Amino acid sequence: xxxxxxxxxxxxxxxxxxxxxxxxxxxxxxxxxxxxxxxxxxxxxxxxxxxxxxxxxxxxxxxxxxxxxxxxxxxxxxxxxxxxxxxxxxxxxxxxxxxxxxxxxxxxxxxxxxxxxxxxxxxxxxxxxxxxxxxxxxxxxxxxxxxxxxxxxxxxxxxxxxxxxxxxxxxxxxxxxxxxxxxxxxxxxxxxxxxxxxxxxxxxxxxxxxxxxxxxxxxxxxxxxxxxxxxxxxxxxxxxxxxxxxxxxxxxxxxxxxxxxxxxxxxxxxxxxxxxxxxxxxxxxxxxxxxxxxxxxxxxxxxxxxxxxxxxxxxxxxxxxxxxxxxxxxxxxxxxxxxxxxxxxxxxxxxxxxxxxxxxxxxxxxxxxxxxxxxxxxxxxxxx
Amino acid sequence: xxxxxxxxxxxxxxxxxxxxxxxxxxxxxxxxxxxxxxxxxxxxxxxxxxxxxxxxxxxxxxxxxxxxxxxxxxxxxxxxxxxxxxxxxxxxxxxxxxxxxxxxxxxxx
Numbered sequence: 001x002x003x004x005x006x007x008x009x010x011x012x013x014x015x016x017x018x019x020x021x022x023x024x025x026x027x028x029x030x031x032x033x034x035x036x037x038x039x040x041x042x043x044x045x046x047x048x049x050x051x052x053x054x055x056x057x058x059x060x061x062x063x064x065x066x067x068x069x070x071x072x073x074x075x076x077x078x079x080x081x082x083x084x085x086x087x088x089x090x091x092x093x094x095x096x097x098x099x100x101x102x103x104x105x106x107x108x109x110x111x112x113x114x115x116x117x118x119x120x121x122x123x124x125x126x127x128x129x130x131x132x133x134x135x136x137x138x139x140x141x142x143x144x145x146x147x148x149x150x151x152x153x154x155x156x157x158x159x160x161x162x163x164x165x166x167x168x169x170x171x172x173x174x175x176x177x178x179x180x181x182x183x184x185x186x187x188x189x190x191x192x193x194x195x196x197x198x199x200x201x202x203x204x205x206x207x208x209x210x211x212x213x214x215x216x217x218x219x220x221x222x223x224x225x226x227x228x229x230x231x232x233x234x235x236x237x238x239x240x241x242x243x244x245x246x247x248x249x250x251x252x253x254x255x256x257x258x259x260x261x262x263x264x265x266x267x268x269x270x271x272x273x274x275x276x277x278x279x280x281x282x283x284x285x286x287x288x289x290x291x292x293x294x295x296x297x298x299x300x301x302x303x304x305x306x307x308x309x310x311x312x313x314x315x316x317x318x319x320x321x322x323x324x325x326x327x328x329x330x331x332x333x334x335x336x337x338x339x340x341x342x343x344x345x346x347x348x349x350x351x352x353x354x355x356x357x358x359x360x361x362x363x364x365x366x367x368x369x370x371x372x373x374x375x376x377x378x379x380x381x382x383x384x
Numbered sequence: 385x386x387x388x389x390x391x392x393x394x395x396x397x398x399x400x401x402x403x404x405x406x407x408x409x410x411x412x413x414x415x416x417x418x419x420x421x422x423x424x425x426x427x428x429x430x431x432x433x434x435x436x437x438x439x440x441x442x443x444x445x446x447x448x449x450x451x452x453x454x455x456x457x458x459x460x461x462x463x464x465x466x467x468x469x470x471x472x473x474x475x476x477x478x479x480x481x482x483x484x485x486x487x488x489x490x491x492x493x
Contacts, residue, residue, distance in 0.1 A: 138437065138455045172413035172439035173453065190412055215415035217388055292391050294458075346457025348388075350416060352436040353454030353461075355391040360458055 033153040036084035036125070042110075047089045050158040056089045059117040065110050072107055073224060075231035081106045082130030087154035091120035095161045098202060100191070101147065102168065103128040103136050108195075115195040119202070122160065126150050137174030144176050144183075151184045166191045166198075166206070169213060217349045222283045225347045229279040233340065237275070241268055251382035252321070263325065266313055267378075273309055274333040277302040278340025283347070294351075295363035298341025299334045306333035324381035331374030339367045395434040396452040401425045403448035410440035410449050419449075 038046050038055050042065060046053035072078040085104045090113055099122040102112045109125060126146050128136035136142035151157075151165070165186040167175060170193055177188035192201050192212035201208050248264035249256040278298050282289065289297035306329055315322035342363055345351040397418065406424030419440065420429040426448060438453025 134437075135455070137439075138453075169413060169439075170415065172443055173437045174442070176442050177409065178443070178445040193415060210417070213412065213415065214417060287388055292389065342458045346455065346459050348456075350388045350433070350435050351390045351456030352395050352434060353456045354396055354436060354452070355394045356456040356458050356461060358391055358394050360461060 033149070034086075035154070036086035036088060040084060042083070043088075047092070049087075049155065051155055054087055054089050054159075056091075057113055057123070059090065059113045059115075059119070061110055061114050065106075069107050069110065074227045078228075080130055083109050083125060085125045085127035085150065087156065087159070088123040088125060089120075090116060090123050091118070093120040093122050095159065097121050097160065098166055099124055099156065099160060099164070100166045100198065101126060101171065103131060103133045103142055103171075105130050105132045105136075108132050111195045112198070115198050119199065122156075124150060124154060124156065124165070133168050134170040134173075137171045140174050142171050143174035144179050147175055147180055148183045151186060157185070163187055164189060164206075166201075168195070169193045169208070170215070215349045217286070219284065221349075222286060225344075226280055226283055229283065229340070229344065229347065230275070232343075233275050233279055237271070240271060244268055244271060247378060247382055251384070267329070270306075270309055270329045270333055271336070273305050274302060274336035275340065277305050277333065278337035279344075282337070282341040283344055286344075286348070293359045293363065294341045294345050294348075295338045295359060295367070298338035301341075302334035302337025303330075305337070306330050309333070320384055321381050324377045324384070328374045328377035328381060331370045331377065335367050335370035335374060338363065339371075342367070389430075389432055390435070390456070392432050395431065395436055397428075397431060397434045397436065397440075398450045399426055399428065400448045400450070401427070403446050405446050405448070407445065409443045409445070413439035413443050415439070 035052060036055050037043075038053060040055065042057055042062070043055040044058050045056040047056050048054075068077075068081060072081045082104045083106050097120050100112060101124045102108050104125045104127055109123070112123065126136075126142055127150070128141045128146075131139065131141065133142055147167075157163075163186050165180075166189045167177075169190045172190055175188065177190070180186060180188050189206045190208075191198055191206075192208045193215050194212070197208070197212045201212065244267040245260055245264040248262075248267050249260045252259055252263075254262070278301075281301050282294070282298050285301065286297065289300050291297050291300060310326045310329060313326070315326050317323055317326065342359065345356050345359070399419075404424070404426045406421055406426070408421055410419050410426060411421060415437065416430070416433040416435060418428065418430055418434045419426055421427070434451070435456055436451050436453055438451055440449045441447075441451050441453065
């Protein structure tokens, strides 16, 4: 099974030019525009097209598809989790079937076909370099130019009689509907935000309710992002944890190893609590935490955790050494937590770039300041 | 859960009501219900809910809506400050290994 899954990676991933939209790369765009391969693992057959076979896919996801999605959520193979761009047949579409566009991030593609059981449709996959629709639209790779190119290259005009194309609403930041119509003849219909509403949208005659047009950020969506947030902390943690253990060994009346086993373990625990606070609890509790800035939310949850942890540790707060050591974590936990919370702005569905920049103007100096003073206090506490 | 709102009075979204033709495309593509149309002219309904995704301005055929579009991602802003290329989406091109494709980033789910 794993071997079959491994075949999913698209053929030209490493050959993609740096600027994928750069003009003049005639030979490159020629190979890029070749139809999707039939031998991709999720392809179940093919239908005849005017110029060759068109791969057919099913709305039923296999365990292989699901396993791939789980891995991507944990950051494994996530940057190359892609399907070949081009036209696919979902079920048995004919020249009157709807055409739905999506990104070539495999999770986006799978999400769309899974939402359309028992339906026949054409799926036009744009080359977004394995990035989801919304992020790719923000970068412009899910954009007017790529869409028009892909419409032409797929021969869509000879495959369907109508000139209607359904796009995910979140593709709109990259696509100018009026320009696509002018350049390709196809009229863009922006479908709902979520793939799971597409069936209802089709049944309603391409009409989305107000609710289908809103991007919310419910707890389930926040929770699935936690693994990737944790994975992102892994690399820095691998450096920070040994340093914490090492520093804790110095000073005091006890021996190096004994220090490490006590203050060292406490430091590592405190550090992990900060990660828990910023990368797990902040996303989960996001709407319930006070403050609009994510940094505020990270502090609001990090500070009580720091106080509780230091209280549980029960140091001797009459001695300078313990005051400094406890105080260092009173600074470090909220600082780490706030930083991680601030970085969750990118995963959230409602923060603006202007807002993030304004938040960072005060938040970044605060986080760095608290982090450095905390670290200084930690160092000093070992040597007095 | 009520819709989440980020910082107040910060977004760069601007409307030119004189240019507006009232086609309603901006309302359709906005994921946060920021805009409304009164008497065939666009107006703000909830300006602070704007996330500057740029869908409205991109799809306005008459240029009545403008915004400095971007991705509200602190990690991407930091990548930009550290001179890693492309401060969008947290996914940057590694300058040392450009042929290695895109790397890093935590925001694209």
